[in-house]
Amino acid sequence: MSVNNKRKQNSWHVVLADGMQMMRTHMVAVVVVGLIVVVTLGTAIYCAATAHLYPGSLARVSLSRLSRGVPSSMLLSLFTVSHPLRLLIDVPIVAVCLGLAQSRLGVGRTLWIAAISTLGGIACGMGLTAAMYAHSTHWMRIADFGFILGPLIIAAGPIMVVSAFSSLLWRRRIRIIMYAFVATLVLYRGEPSDFSVLAATVIGHVLGYLMCSHNERESIIPGTVFETRRVVAIVSAVMALGPVVSVTSPLSYGPLSTFGLLMSPIRFNYNKLSTCLGADTDLNCFVQFRLQRLALPGGIIVSLLPVIAMLLVSWGLFKGRRIAAILSIIANAATIICAIAYYCIIPLAHAYHGLPGLVMHGAFKSAIASIIIPAVCIAMVVVSWKAFDRKTAQRRIMISMVTIVVSWCVLTLSYILVVLTHAHGFNGVPSFGNVLADVPQRFMPIGFLNGINPDFIPVDTLATVVYEGVGPVFWLITIIMIRWCLLDAGEVDESSRQRASKLVQIDGESMSFMATWQDNHYWFSPSGRSAIAYRVEHGIALSVTGPFGARDEWDEDIKQFVQFCIANSWTPVFYSIHEHQREILVNQGWSSLAVGTEMIVHPRTWQTRGKKWQDVRTAINKAKREGMIDVLTTFDEAPLGIQSQIVEISEQWTEEKALPEMRFTLGGIEELMDNRVRLLYALDAQGVVQAVTSWLPTYRDGVIIGWTLDFMRHRPDSENGVMEFLIARMAERLQEEDAEFMSLSAAPLAGLSVVGSSENQAESDAADSQQTDGTQILAHVLQAVADLIEPAYGFHSLFRFKLKFQPQEEGVYIAYPDAAKLAQIALAVTQSYLPGMKPSDVVAFVKALKPSTH
Incomplete structure (x- = not known):
């Protein structure tokens, strides 16, 4: 046997051993999945051999059978799926849920939780079924013919208990996904x-709450923008797939089952509907006589394309696209209007029994049920509106709108011309009025529009292609345009951000890399060799640090950027600039104020000897004793499990803050995903990420000369000193790389009230003597902002923490030209740091201002 063959054989042995080990450690899931497969396939083989309808009466649970005391059918039904192909869906779900439950809860607790939630779920489910359908036409089928319970009931309770023992991030994700799926x-x-x-899901939720002793704050709305988008996108996608569930289910009894058919190729018989609503009967014949399926494929395609469009919108919500939020609101509002039209307006137009008939036969109830879900989706998007801040260029939106409108006009005109000039291709002689009346039916994905009895239908190939094709073509164009809008980089052209990213890699200062983040606009020098990043708030063009790119242009860039802002009727304000830029602006008559102190460490002289370094040495030694290691990587290169833990740590950290997530010069999860950004995280002996930091590169002549600390997060229960350990290890790594500097960045607004070294204090006193009264007022206002933020984010504590590393302190300033704009400047700074600030936060901000301005 060759070496390669031996190696392959050994590899397969390792894989097989891993598989066997996983099965041994997840025996509950293995046994249940095995029973599901054996029972389902055995039942299918038996039914095929005896020519019985699958899954057969023995696997069906009926109320009449239960009343005679036959529990065996219930047990068999739990391990049977409605169709053998459902094994591809149910088996993975059950395996994952029970596997996680055994891993987190153990075998014993998993078994008794599954037993309690399953039995309780069936009992409560039967009660809910009786309450919902006891007086409906479905009751006889449910009571006598029976139904399949399915294995999902077994898995629902344990996974909900697992959520109670999970982190805040996964607790919310599990519960939202489960409740959205079940709903x-x-x-x-x-x-x-x-x-x-x-019922089993709710029972599992309650059991988890009773079993878990943690007192962590529960929150439905996530704390970070990143997670908010995920939650809203998941709910939107689930609701988009709802009509598909309704259409593809052989038995649909739910309150929205008929509404799902609005997106299906359905024809409605209004003659039967009118007769039904005029009859003296309590049967829900509004549903019973409402539809029959179309035979032509065009309606099927048109019914599916809107679902694809809504899934695309959900993807846009996940990406934070503002246009996706707008489309979601429009689509759900249109759904509400269509539901009202279908269930109320059209039946009233075709029936003679009036509003009482709608109420008696269930149309009004179905209308209310159909309106609730779209209304909830609209409310979720509106409440989370600020999370969808990725804008699309107006030009792209206009092009898309024009394309959709023009395509509709062209397709409509083409359809009319073909029908009128190719009349022999239809079963009648269509008049111009008949063709116009038929046009909406070719495009609308709503079933009731197809229900109007057509005056003509196609009978040859050309007529069929046009008749069935104009609708799908229109919806395909619409989907393409939606996708095109969602792929736009934003209101700021992506090419501008790419240009800025390349310039940052030429030359910049310690915080210049922040210019590459989302939501920034860019001014480029006439030569294109340098740039300034900025954002506009309340008429203030607030720079994100100073110029970057060709260093020999920076002084001139400041002057030209000022002229650029004046030409656009903005007030230029330079934020987070260093001493050199400040001097240039002060010499031009501007006012300035220190808004922070940047901490610079020089790795080449790094050492931890002496009494001042005692805390750092202790943190390093403690981490090493406990088996803690540090890993340097990027977000994309980190394993998926590590990425998930980092997101989890960030979400939990943010949710503990009283204020919304801060942005501007503070990066979040999205800023970690740039491959140029380094991550240094601490991994304990059990493989759990305890803390993570991110480091932004600084370039000179295309070469990285230093790194700046940005993202700092740790678990609430992590050991003291873990962050000191990471920063010290980064300094040691940079010492090996011979980096020029390591910046610990500046705590925003913390420098307003922190006294630095005597030399810096002398400079500060000299600057204060030159300050105008306006600068003093701005200092008071920014101090009030700092006081508002401090309890939540602790920037002064962060400032003192960074002093442990004996850094060199360098001032960071704000410079502005006009004291009359102080209120707008303060609002611009606040809005930039807290873009998600709610009105209640603004009230607190105003209250905080009052003591400072007296």
Whole structure:
């Protein structure tokens, strides 16, 4: 046997050993999944051999059978799926849920939790089924013919208990996904098994709450923008798939099951509807006689494309696109209007029994149920509106709108011309009025529009292609335009950000890399060799640090940027600039104020000897004793499990803050994903990430000369000293790389009231003597902002923490030309740091200002 063959054989042995080990450690999941597969396939083989309808009466649970005391069918039904192909869906879900439960809870607790939640879920589910359907036409089918329980009931309770023992991030994700999934099943399908899954989910949630002793704050709305987008996108996607669940389910009883058919190729018989609503009966014949399926494929395609469009919108919400939020609101509002039209307006127009008939036959109830979900989706988007701040260029939006409108006009005109000039291709002689009346039916994905009895139908190939094709072509164009808008880099052209990113890699200062972050606008020098990043708030063009790019242009860039702002009727304000830029502006008559102190460490002279370094030495030694290691990587290169832990740490850290997530010169999760940004994280002996930091590069002549600390997060229960350990290890690494400097960055607004070295203090006193009264007022206002932020973010504590590393202190300043704009400047700074600030936060801010301005 060759060496390669032996190596392959050994590799397969390792894989097989890993698989066997995983099965041994997750026996509950293995046994349950095995039973599901054996019972389902055995039942399918038996039904095929005996020519019985799958899954057969023995696997069906009916109320009449339960009343006779036959529990065996219930047990068999739990391990049977409605169709053998459902094994591809149910088996992975059950395996993951029970596997996680055994890992977190152990075998014993997993078994008794599954037993309690399953039995309780079935009992409560039967009760809910009886309450919902006891007086409906579905009751006889449910009571006598029976239904399949399915294995999802077994998995629902344990995974909800697992959520209680999970971190804040995963606790929320598990619960939101589970409740969204179950709500979709109940509302759009509504089988008794779905009610049982819902009940088992709630029971598991309650058990988890009773079993877990943690007192962590629960929150439905995530703390970070990143996680908010994920949550809203998940709910939007689930609701987008709801109609598909309704259409593809063989038995659909849910309150939105008929609404799901609005997106399906359905024809409605209004003659039967009118007769039904005029009859003296309590049967819900509004549903019973409302539809029959179309035979032509165009309606099927048109029914699916809007679902694809809504999934695309959900993807846009995940990416934080403002246009996706707008489209979501428009689509859900249109859904509400269509539901009202279908359930109320059109039936009233075709029936003679009036509003009482709608109420008696269930149309009004269905309308209310159909309106609730889209209204909830709209509310979620509106509440989370500020999370969707990635704008699309107006030009791209206009092009898309024009393209959609023009395509509709061209397709409509083409359809009319073909029908009128190719009349023999239809079963009648269409008049111009008939063609115009038929045009909406070619494009609308709403089933009731197809329900109007057509005056003509196609009978040859050309007529069929045009008749069935104009709608799908229009929706495909619409989807393409939506995707094009969602792929836009934002209101600021992506090419500008790419240009700025390249200039940052030529030359810059310690914080210049922040210019590459999202939401910045860019001014480029006439030569294109240098630039300034800025953002406009309340008429203030607030720079993000100073110029970057060709260093010999920086002094002139400041002057030209000022002229650029004046030409656009903005007030230029330079924020987070260093002493050199400050001197240039002060010499031109500007006022300035220190807004922070940057901490610079020189790795070449790094050492931890002496009494001043005692805390740092202790942190390093403690980490090493406990098996802590540090890992230097990038976000993309980190394993998926590490990425997930980093997001989890960030989310938990942010949720503990009283104010929204801060931005501007403070990076978050999204800023970590640049491959040029380094991550240094601490990994304990159990493989758990305890803390993480990110480091931004600084370039000179295209070469990295130093790194600046940005992102700092740690677990609430991490050991003291873990952050000192990471920063010290980064200094040691940079010493090996012979880096010029390591910046610990500046705590925003912390320098307003912190006294530095005597030399810096002398400089500060000299600057104070030159300050105008306006500068003193701005200092008071920014101090009030700092006081507002301090309890939540502790920047003064952060400032004192950085002093442990004996850094060189360098001032960071704000410079402005006009004291009359002080209120706008203060608001611009506050809005930049807290873009998610709510009105209640503003009230607190105003209250905080009052003591400082007296």
